[in-house]
Amino acid sequence: MKELSLHLLDIAQNSLAAGARHVALGVEEADGEITLTVADDGRGMSPELLARVTDPFTTTRTTRKVGMGLPLLRLAAEQTGGTLAVESREGVGTTVTAVFHAGHIDCPPLGDLAATVALLAQGLSGETELTYMHKGPQGAFTFDTAQVRAILGPEVPLSLPEVAQWMEGYVAEGEAGLRPEAPPERGTRLDTVREGTT
């Protein structure tokens, strides 16, 4: 994965596949470390599955015999001198925490967090909510699909393209607000459409 935000998108898909009603995404930048968290209240994992879930190729999916998401994240974090931790309890939920050393040459950029958050929200079922919190060095930005739904009312879904675009723009502006001085980095909203070509 070329961006930390793409790992976040992928790991959050595990939570949705596990039937979570609430998925909480976190990004925290502090003391030279970037910590990504994905916490859910989905079906959780058995101790046996949990024990081997970050080894390459453990999966319960049926369409192919290997799982790549968590092993790739572990590899990416460890390559920077960081760590991956997975806590899970059956019937309760799962929390994945990945720590990256931001200064390490192998640390991927955060990338387009707004696209990740907006597209996850766009794909949610009606029963699931997503929250997002990014704590940067100068402040924090939060986003909560329950608030968006409260404004949209029961008839207008998050899946509508117009709503997805609004969410992406809204989060992108929140992200930009965390970096008042810096010029737009790669991975801001304007880059979204070009990213696939590089």
Place this chain on the structure above:
Amino acid sequence: MKSLEELRAIRERMQRQIDLREQSDEDIRVVVGMATCGIAAGARPVLSAFLEEVSKRGLQHVAVTQTGCIGVCRLEPIAEVYVPGEEKVTYVKLTPEKVPRIVAEHLVNHSPVVEYTIGAAE
């Protein structure tokens, strides 16, 4: 500024349209594969491009949805297009640049872009 006001305006606009049109079995569906291999291959900007294009053209009868694995990793990013009454079309090795043509020719004019399909790739 993207404000909550703007979101309220979207709600008003969409509610009026939802009231006006028939419900959804007749919808065209675009399904983008968002499994690990799809994401790594560039599915996120492809999905963004579909949403952008469909919203720009105001295509109310098109639903853009996501799924996990579509099953052919080496051809990702993949999207399937379901037009009611027509055979499913599978587009492979997508890029955001390919999306406007698929929307214009297939979703609007019902003529699949054959050169981007799985049939042409295999």
